[in-house]
Structures are given as C-alpha cells and as structure tokens.
Amino acid sequence: MSSVSAYYNGKNVLITGATGFMGKVLMEKLLRSSPDVKAVYILVRPKAGQSMQERVANMLKCKVFDRVREDCPNFHEKIKPINAELTQPKLAISAEDEEELLTRINIVFHCAATVRFDEPLKHALQLNALGTQRLLELARQMQNLEAFIHISTAYANCIRKCIDEIIYPPPAEPKKLFDLIEWLDESIIEDITPKLLGDWPNTYTYTKALSEYLIQQEKGNLNIAIIRPSIVGASWHEPFPGWIDNFNGTSGIFIAAGKGILRTVIANNEAVADMIPVDVAINLTLAAGWYTAVHRPKNMLVYNCTTGGINPFFWGEMEQYVMSTFKRNPLEQAFRTPNAHLTSNYLINQYWITVSHKAPAILYDLYMRLTGRKPRMMKIINRLHKSMTLLQYFSTQSWDWSSENMNMLMSHLNTEDKKLYNFDVRQLHWSEYIESYCLGAKKYLLNEDMAGIPAAKQHLRKLRNIRYAFNTTLLVIIWRIFIARSQMARNIWYFVLRKEAKDFLMLMAIGDTCFT
Numbered sequence: 001m002s003s004v005s006a007y008y009n010g011k012n013v014l015i016t017g018a019t020g021f022m023g024k025v026l027m028e029k030l031l032r033s034s035p036d037v038k039a040v041y042i043l044v045r046p047k048a049g050q051s052m053q054e055r056v057a058n059m060l061k062c063k064v065f066d067r068v069r070e071d072c073p074n075f076h077e078k079i080k081p082i083n084a085e086l087t088q089p090k091l092a093i094s095a096e097d098e099e100e101l102l103t104r105i106n107i108v109f110h111c112a113a114t115v116r117f118d119e120p121l122k123h124a125l126q127l128n129a130l131g132t133q134r135l136l137e138l139a140r141q142m143q144n145l146e147a148f149i150h151i152s153t154a155y156a157n158c159i160r161k162c163i164d165e166i167i168y169p170p171p172a173e174p175k176k177l178f179d180l181i182e183w184l185d186e187s188i189i190e191d192i193t194p195k196l197l198g199d200w201p202n203t204y205t206y207t208k209a210l211s212e213y214l215i216q217q218e219k220g221n222l223n224i225a226i227i228r229p230s231i232v233g234a235s236w237h238e239p240f241p242g243w244i245d246n247f248n249g250t251s252g253i254f255i256a257a258g259k260g261i262l263r264t265v266i267a268n269n270e271a272v273a274d275m276i277p278v279d280v281a282i283n284l285t286l287a288a289g290w291y292t293a294v295h296r297p298k299n300m301l302v303y304n305c306t307t308g309g310i311n312p313f314f315w316g317e318m319e320q321y322v323m324s325t326f327k328r329n330p331l332e333q334a335f336r337t338p339n340a341h342l343t344s345n346y347l348i349n350q351y352w353i354t355v356s357h358k359a360p361a362i363l364y365d366l367y368m369r370l371t372g373r374k375p376r377m378m379k380i381i382n383r384l385h386k387s388m389t390l391l392q393y394f395s396t397q398s399w400d401w402s403s404e405n406m407n408m409l410m411s412h413l414n415t416e417d418k419k420l421y422n423f424d425v426r427q428l429h430w431s432e433y434i435e436s437y438c439l440g441a442k443k444y445l446l447n448e449d450m451a452g453i454p455a456a457k458q459h460l461r462k463l464r465n466i467r468y469a470f471n472t473t474l475l476v477i478i479w480r481i482f483i484a485r486s487q488m489a490r491n492i493w494y495f496v497l498r499k500e501a502k503d504f505l506m507l508m509a510i511g512d513t514c515f516t
C-alpha cells in the first residue's frame with residue numbers, strides 16, 4: 001500500500017507553473033498515481049492571444065497526458081484553472097478565486113519561474129523572487145495548508161563549490177532590490193545588473209538564490225520544503241521514456257549536435273554533468289510533499305536533487321553517448337554529419353567555430369541566396385553561440401552537492417513507494433538514459449518518426465559524398481593556385497610526375513618481359 005499516493009487522495013493541491021516542463025510532469029504523475037485527489041488547482045495566465053481556458057484545453061491534449069488519459073479518462077474534471085499573473089500584486093487572482101484557494105488548498109507546489117539565463121533582472125526579480133513572496137503571503141492565509149513545496153535549482157548557490165542542504169546568505173537584501181526596481185529606470189537597472197550580480201553568472205541563479213532566502217525569512221509557521229534539481233533532462237521512465245518538451249538545459253545542444261550544426265562545445269570532459277531526469281525530480285518532489293505534510297520536520301528541509309555525488313556522469317561521456325546515438329539514429333535533414341567535440345581550450349574552440357560553424361554557414365547562406373531562398377544558417381549559428389556562451393559556466397566546472405536529505409527521504413518510503421516514486425539515481429544507466437533522451441528529443445521535440453531513419457541515413461550518405469567531392473575540388477584548386485605561384489612547387493610537382501611516369505614505364509616493361 002503506497003503511503004504517498006494515499007496521502008494525496010482526497011486533497012486539494014495547488015500548482016504554479018503547471019503549463020511548464022516540470023509542472024506538466026508533476027500534474028500528470030499526481031493525477032495518475034493518486035486518482036482520488038480531490039482537485040488540482042493550477043495558476044495559469046493568458047498568453048499569446050489565448051485565454052486561460054484555451055491554453056489549458058490545448059495543454060491537456062499533449063502527449064504527456066496520454067497515460068493518465070488512458071488510466072483515468074475523466075482526469076480533466078479534477079483540474080481547476082485559476083487566472084493568475086505572478087508578477088502582479090496579489091498574483092492578479094480575483095477575490096472569488098482567492099477565497100476558494102484560502103479555504104480549500106492543502107498542498108502548494110511552486111514551480112513557476114523564468115528559467116532564462118538572459119532574463120532582464122527586473123522581470124526575473126518580479127517573477128522569481130517577488131512572485132514567490134506573494135505566493136507565500138497567500139499561503140500563510142490558507143486555512144488548511146499542510147505543506148508548501150518550492151522548486152529551486154541546485155545552481156542557486158553556484159558561487160560555492162560544495163553545496164549543503166542549507167540556505168546560504170543571499171547575494172543582496174531582497175527588499176532593497178524590490179525598492180530599487182520600483183523606482184529605478186529599466187535601462188539603468190540593465191546597466192548596473194553585472195555589478196549587482198557580482199559572482200553570480202546570470203539573473204536566473206541570482207533570483208533563485210534570493211527566493212530561497214525570502215522563503216526562509218518569511219515562512220512563518222508554514223511547513224515548507226525546498227527542492228533543488230540540477231540540470232533537468234528528459235524523463236527516464238514516466239510518463240514515457242525520453243519525454244521532453246523544451247530546448248532548455250542540454251536538450252537544444254543535443255539537437256544542434258544531432259543536426260550537425262554544432263561541432264564544437266566549450267566543456268570540460270572530466271567535469272561532472274549533473275543531470276537529473278524530470279520524472280526522478282518529480283517523484284522526489286511528491287515524496288517530499290508527503291513527508292513535509294505528514295512528518296512535519298521541525299526545520300525547513302532542503303533537498304539537493306542531484307546525481308553527481310551518487311552516480312557521477314561526465315561531459316566527455318555525454319559527448320560520446322550523444323554522438324553515438326545520433327550516428328545510429330540520425331535526425332532528419334541534418335545540415336552536416338553529426339560530429340561534435342568538447343574542448344576546454346578557448347582558442348581551439350574559436351578555431352573550430354570559424355572553420356566548422358561560420359564557414360559552412362556562410363557557404364550555405366550563399367547557396368540559399370543564389371537559389372533565390374532566404375539565408376538563415378548564420379542567424380542560427382549566432383543564436384547557438386549566444387546560448388553556448390551562457391551555458392559554458394555550467395559545462396566547465398564541477399560542484400559537490402550533499403544529498404543526505406534525499407537519502408533520508410528514501411529511507412522513509414515503504415517498498416511500494418520506493419517503486420512508485422523512484423528517485424534512486426544509483427539505478428540510472430547513463431548510456432541507456434542518454435540514448436533514450438536523444439530519441440525522445442527526436443520524437444517529442446522534432447516530431448520525427450522512427451520510420452524515417454533509413455531516409456535520414458541515406459541523407460547522411462549524400463552529405464558525405466558532397467563533402468568528399470567538395471574537399472577534393474578544394475584540394476585541386478589550392479594545389480593549382482600554389483603551382484601557378486611558386487617555381488619550387490612546380491619543380492617538385494614535375495619531378496613527382498616524371499618519377500611516376502618513369503615507374504609506370506618500368507612496370508610496363510617488366511610486365512612485357514614476363515609475358516613474352
């Protein structure tokens with residue numbers, strides 16, 4: 001009998017960020033593993049011309065809900081969308097909705113955030129820090145709240161090398177920053193952002209560190225836990241192996257490498273690639289929700305949700321597994337044969353960027369122009385370089401996260417829960433996981449059918465022949481230019497030709513003698 005599943009049955013759960021990557025997996029698992037959950041309230045904003053209702057209706061059609069749709073066909077009736085905007089005062093929730101939440105909610109899962117590394121500081125502060133503070137304010141007034149679970153990131157304290165499961169001093173006093181963004185012109189905030197960030201690599205990690213501190217300061221009597229996942233990757237098992245729906249973290253890099261666009265990456269082969277499958281992070285989150293509500297630990301617990309200390313995996317290994325998967329299962333219409341390499345040397349990386357990224361992009365765009373089409377490869381390459389610059393902070397260093405609370409939580413699960421909410425990362429086989437991740441990216445992100453693999457292989461053979469023909473032509477042209485310009489080169493060339501001719505005639509003569 002599962003204690004965790006049983007706990008959620010009959011409960012009213014509130015999820016922020018339910019339309020996002022982790023939020024969807026959380027909602028799906030909750031509805032599937034606790035089919036008698038009373039209701040799942042989700043805070044949703046209207047977006048891109050779609051009303052909240054339209055967005056939710058479209059979201060529920062997603063593949064990620066196929067399993068729960070099959071197991072519980074009426075699961076959608078449990079979902080109660082609430083119009084909200086986390087950057088607005090009182091989260092822009094209507095008085096009527098607020099009343100409903102205050103009286104009903106038993107558990108809150110706070111997933112909403114901007115995860116962009118290049119988010120302007122003002123917006124990142126408004127959403128990640130101020131939004132969290134406002135949600136806490138709401139939660140403090142909830143009459144039946146049993147637990148509040150905040151999703152942070154393992155990199156919130158990335159300026160430290162060893163990260164324990166504690167709250168560290170914040171990079172700045174959050175209230176002072178909130179005052180600052182209130183009256184300071186946005187362009188001035190942009191100008192002083194690097195100074196404010198200090199050692200933090202981006203506004204994302206900076207504001208996530210602030211939100212952890214805010215929670216500690218303002219939790220009051222709430223029962224809170226903080227989950228810190230590292231790089232969240234495609235699902236390991238649930239709802240489907242390899243399920244992924246965005247280009248964040250490593251996903252976009254895998255695809256760019258698989259398409260043959262990305263050939264060189266700044267990364268340290270020996271540094272730990274701390275990746276956690278999304279279903280593992282969600283299993284831990286649900287188990288932590290149960291533990292926080294039922295066991296009510298005296299102190300707020302922080303769970304580092306990482307793999308490096310338990311089952312380490314390195315960027316160099318990742319390169320091998322990704323390349324080997326895409327060579328065996330190519331992506332359709334690749335730009336070039338997949339062949340990406342990691343280097344920690346800046347100059348070597350710059351060399352390959354020029355030779356393997358920019359030069360082919362320029363040639364391809366020239367070809368597109370000549371054939372009357374719109375050039376686009378250089379634009380893609382420039383975007384890729386911008387992403388790589390933002391990501392390299394994470395791919396060139398290793399961190400040590402302690403995982404005592406993760407182990408403690410596992411020891412509190414019964415046998416059934418250990419299976420149903422598996423977050424034992426010792427069982428992860430990285431080569432199998434990365435293969436399934438790459439295939440998931442092919443299927444779910446690019447909508448490519450596995451039946452198209454023979455055609456994709458044929459396309460790669462065509463690319464190889466084009467490369468051979470191109471390299472041979474280039475060699476001949478270079479040689480001809482060289483010969484035309486240098487007397488010495490001509491002399492060597494004629495000497496080689498004469499020697500070849502002499503050897504050939506001699507062979508003919510020997511052949512004649514033998515056969516007569």
Ligand SMILES: CCCCC/C=C\C/C=C\CCCCCCCC(=O)SCCNC(=O)CCNC(=O)[C@H](O)C(C)(C)COP(=O)(O)OP(=O)(O)OC[C@H]1O[C@@H](n2cnc3c(N)ncnc32)[C@H](O)[C@@H]1OP(=O)(O)O
Nearest residue numbers: 115116117118153247248249252257319340387391394395
């Ligand atoms: C071959 C071996 C590989 C080895 C790998 C080596 C190194 C990997 C390096 C590092 C990974 C470390 C990651 C650390 C994560 C830390 C964990 C966290 O806590 S953070 C959570 C994760 N957050 C992120 O990852 C955010 C990072 N992204 C950004 O900040 C921004 O996206 C950006 C990188 C600044 C790019 O911004 P830009 O405005 O240029 O683009 P958009 O994101 O708006 O995307 C526009 C559009 O394009 C689509 N897109 C993006 N990438 C691709 C792609 N590769 N292929 C196809 N399409 C892509 C994207 O979906 C958008 O589409 P749409 O407009 O329809 O939404």
Ligand SMILES: NC(=O)C1=CN([C@@H]2O[C@H](COP(=O)(O)OP(=O)(O)OC[C@H]3O[C@@H](n4cnc5c(N)ncnc54)[C@H](OP(=O)(O)O)[C@@H]3O)[C@@H](O)[C@H]2O)C=CC1
Nearest residue numbers: 017018019020021022085086087111112113152153229232
């Ligand atoms: N993905 C990763 O690698 C990692 C993620 N995390 C953390 O996990 C959490 C979830 O991340 P992930 O699912 O990847 O992120 P996504 O970007 O996929 O989802 C973000 C969610 O937040 C919502 N949101 C954004 N802005 C607002 C707003 N102003 N008002 C209301 N809702 C808003 C989005 O809604 P909408 O659809 O309307 O945009 C979306 O549902 C975050 O807290 C993140 O910091 C931690 C470690 C790694």
